[in-house]
Every structure is written in structure tokens, then in C-alpha cells.
Amino acid sequence: MASRIRPGNGQVFESEKPTLMSKSKEHLAKALAETGYVADEGLATALVLTDMLSRPLLLEGEAGVGKTEVAKALANLEETDLIRLQCYEGLDRSDAIYEWNYQRQLLAIKAREGSGADADAVEEAVFSEKYLLERPLLAAIRQEKPPVLLIDEIDRADEEFEAFLLEILSDYQVSIPELGTVPATSIPRVVLTSNGTRELSDALRRRCLYHYVDYPAPDREARILLSRVDGLDAALALQIAELMGNLRKEDLNKVPGVAETIDWAAALLGLGVKKLHDSRDLVFDTLVCVLKTREDQAKVTREVTDRLLGKVA
């Protein structure tokens, strides 16, 4: 029997988890790259630490820098399930942890009414596993193989939700009054993401490891492009990444993220662009892939595009 992880008792536990994570961060970065996620060194360290200290990882950063992708890549890497809880305003226990299947319970009670069954037995039957609806948080702690639990955009949820999330993240158990306490069969790797639309509580921040995800540097963005867009030329990828780096420094309403870069690269590739400087018109016309508001499109004129192109080697 594998010893259950008891977070908070000061043990850096030696887990029986897959071996990839217990390797060094260089290995991890390489393994992540194979799944299509190009991690920087800091992020690889953070991921190794989440495993060593069994703390959740809080990723903060602008929209579109690839926070959610981290969790997906991690799940891919571990060949385990990704359980995702998308947060929104008004998210509550019954949507996040568990709910009884009331309709079925009512039916079951009705069906047994005539049979003269013992009331206690009916109650026992009705409040059993069969009638329990698992929601993401409960599902995550009841997997055989530790899954990756992605709690996306935690800043959109209410503060009350944050409080009981904190409870689950520290004890890894859920108490259901009718059933008793459900302990974790495995401890999920937890990744939280936040766009910073609301200030998170200090308690939650303290509980988590923190990593700030910035827009990737041009060489890293180029590597991301190469891993995501098939058939893209390395030189073109670097050119695109450099141009994007400069474009992000412009005063834009909505700064384009990595997803936009990938779209744009695919568009340029599809149009047969070999070198940005040779097809200035196409570059200008396809900027709709990255500029998503009217003001931004008005701001990045042909002259601005030419100036940006001038900075690209």
C-alpha cells in the first residue's frame, strides 16, 4: 500500500508517481518540449517543486501567454487525465465538488414506496455512491492515477469559493454529511491560473507555489511556433517572433498572446510567405490575426508595420 501523502506534515514525500517528474528540471523541460510545450527554466523548476513539496502551482500572467497549456502539457507528459474546473462568478459547492442526483433519489423513493421496505434501508440506499454526482474537485481526488487538476481562472470565482477550495487543497478530502469523509485515493497535481482580474487572498497565494508567466522571449516563441506549426521554416519563425515581440511593445488595447502568434504564423505559411520583408502587403493584410480591436487595427498602420519590419533582422 502506497503511503498516503499528508500535506503539511513536513515530509517531502517520496511518491510512487511516474518517474518523469522526479528527474531533474532539464529532463522535465525536454520532456515537456516533446509534448509540444516549450517551457523556460523557471517554469520547469516550478513544476519539479510542485511535486517535491506537493503544493499547488499558481500561474499568473496576461491572457494568452499559455497558462492553461502548462496543465495540458503536464497531463500529456504524465499520460494522465486532465480534470478541468473552469471558474466563473457564482460557482458554488454543488457545481465544483459534488451534488446528489435528486431526481433519481426521488424516483428511487417512489419506486420503493409500495414494497414496504424499511425506512432506514431506503435512506441508506438513496444516499449511496450510486446517487452521487461527482464534480471536478471530488473526481480529481478519487482517481486511481493522480490526475492533473486545472483550476482555470480562479480570479473569476467568488471569494467564498476560494475559501473552500483552500480547505480541499490543504486536506485533500471532502466531507459529505450523508456519506462521511471521502479521503483522497491519490493526490492530484494542482495547477491554478489567474488573469489578475481580482486580487486573490493572501491565504491562497501562500498555500501555492507561484510562477509569473510572461510573454515568451523571441527565441522561445520561435521554438513554440516550430513545435506548433508544421512545416514552418526556422528563420521565418524567428522573424515572426521578433516582430511580435516589438508589436507587443506598441501601445495596444489588447496585446496579442501566443495563440495569436501561432494563428498568424499558420496564416503566413498558408499564403506561402518565405521572408517577411518580401511580402510586406501580405504581412500587413494578415495582421488581423493578431490585432483584435478596431483601435489597434487603426493604430498599426502601414507605416507602423514597415517600422516594425525594419527592426526585424
Add this chain to the structure above:
Amino acid sequence: MSTLRLETHEDVGAVLRERLAGFVRTLRDNGFKVGLAETRDALQLIRTTLVKHPKSLKAAYRCLFCGRQSDWKRFDELFDAYWLERGLKTGVKVTGSSPKKGMKTIRELMDAQGTKQETLAGDVERQPGEEDEDSDDTPTGRREGASIAENLGQVDFRNMQDPDALEKAHDLAERLARAMRVRLTRRDRQRRKGPRLDLRKTIRHSIAHGGTPIELIRKGPRHRQLRLVILLDASGSMNNYTSVFTRFVHGMLDNFREAEAFLFHTRLVHVSSALSERDAARALDRMGLMAQGIGGGTKIGEALADFNRWHAARVIHSRTCVIILSDGYDTGDPAALGEEMKRLRRRCKRIVWLNPLIGCEGYEPTAGGMQAALPHVDLFAPAHNLDSLAALEPYLAEL
């Protein structure tokens, strides 16, 4: 032999522990929220093979100790200063440092304003009820007498020096805040077909009827707070009002958990953290320290541009009401102000511009900045006395 080795090993451990404790203290002094659990984990990390090199130790500790972006940005510097003993470049706090001298605090400003008011009492516009008792040579006379209290609501803040009056302004702000609290969520507005059933409660109640759900319980509306963002002008032209408005804003922040306050003159300062102090006097002191240089000129356009660029995405969402407290006298470019107002308008639910000058007779919003801003303002209201603030209540409550 083995015992000897063990001892030296433990000595090294003790030294390290002490150094680490010192580091944690430094972090706490710099506003990092670091608990015992983090220190413990940090100790464990030292013992692992992960950390053989200062660079990876730094990366690991950064993950562990940082809680927010501002921590993240400062961490490297603190780490280098402590462990690698490199000099500090920018404002890192050393324990026990005293606040800088020579800054103008808001309280000083309030005091200064008090004396100025008294010497200039003759210029001050008279209020009904104070005419007979009040004369130029007995300025203190204005502070007493029942007739004053009755008319407090109409007294222009310029003329209000009484602590009681300020206290009342505070109370009023609280009432205002309460009225604005209740709000239905998006989900509730979706419920065109009637409220959702609360099955858990319905079943519980059906026990009395042998399991037949006769009584249907529905989910009640969720009460939601409205978010307020207050931008307070603290320039020289607003001197007469700054003190009472800061109290008013402090009252707002007391009651709203979701409220942010900014102060601006020639630049923009985020003062929410100072105002979260419960004691009003201390809150104002802290705010005064943060908002160095108040009482100067105003560049509303630039302040708003700063706000739009650095803060708006974080503090504004669709249920936000932005309140600007300013007289609209702007030394910046009116066109720029108009542009920034337009950007702000698109982000938030509503913009309220409170202008104390509206209370003055014959005031027309002719100042260039005010003209440029007006088209984007949803409510342009006076804010020169308590009654005018109270009149806002119904308007803001229905947001």
C-alpha cells in the same frame, strides 16, 4: 568518527537555518506574506539535490516565497542582496526605517486648511442660520450652536471644519455604501422562467409529507456586491475638499470589500492599501505618505491614461462604477483627457463625476478638461455638501 561528522554536519545545518530565518525576515519586512510552512519547505529544499547552484536555488525560492507579481519582480534583487551580498538598487525596505521627512501629509494639509479657513472666514460664503452669531472676528463661533447642526447638510465642505461634521460625512458614506451593495447576478437575470429549484431543501421539506415534494423551495437571489473604483483629485484647486473627500472615500472602502481608491494630482497613486486601515486618522497618515506632493497641479488626462494602462484591467469589471471626484481644472491636454475618458467608459458600467464646483452659483462646466470629459460621463453631480452626497444614493443603488 561518525559522531564527529554528524556534529559538523549539524553545525552547518544550524548556520544555514539561521541564515534562512534571516532571509525570511527580510522578505517579511519587504511585504512578502511568508508563513512557517514556507520556511519549513525552504529548509527541505536546501537538503535536496535540486539545489546545488545559487541560480536554481533562487528559482526555487522565488516560486516558493512569491505570492504576486510585485513580489516576483523584486525577489531577485532581495535574494542577491541577502545571499550574494550585492547592493540594493531600488527602494527595498530595511527593518525599522522611519518615513522620510519633509513630506506633506494629508493631515498637515487638513490642519493648514483649517487655519487658512479661519483667517479667511470673512470671504466664506455665509450659510443660513449662522448669519447672526457669526462675525469675522470670532471665527470659532461657527463651530457651535444647534442651528449649525441642523443645516449641516447644506454647508459647503469648504466651510466645514467641525470634527462632528466630518464624522457625519463618514457615516453618510457608510449608508451610501450599504445601499449600493445588493445586486443580482448575471445568473439571476437569466432566470426568466422563474427561480431555480433548490432540490436539497425541497427534499428536506418533503420528509414531513412522506417524501412527496409538496412544498417547492426555490433558490433565493444571491446578493452581490458592486465594485467601486474611486479616483480622487488631490490637486491644489481641490484643497478645500480633499480632507472631507478622503474621509468619504475611507468610509466607502470600509464598507465595500470590492472597492479600490486612487488619488491623483500630477500623477496617479493607488491608495487602497493605505485606506484599508480601520482607524481613519492612521489611514489618512499612511495615504499622505504614499501620495507625496499633493496640493500641486492636476493632469487628469495623464492620470487617467496611467489608470487605463496599468490598473484598469485588474480593478474594473462589468459591474464596476467609476467615481471621479474632481473639479475638472486640468493643466494637461483636454483632447487627451477626452480620449482617455472614452477608453474608460467602454470598460466600466458607469462613470460618475462628482464636481464640488457645481454647488457654486453660476458655475458652468466651461473648463477645457471638463468640456472634453463631459460627453463620456453618465452622471455629473455636485459634491459640495453632505446633502449632495446623500442625493447620490438612489442613483447608485439601482446600478
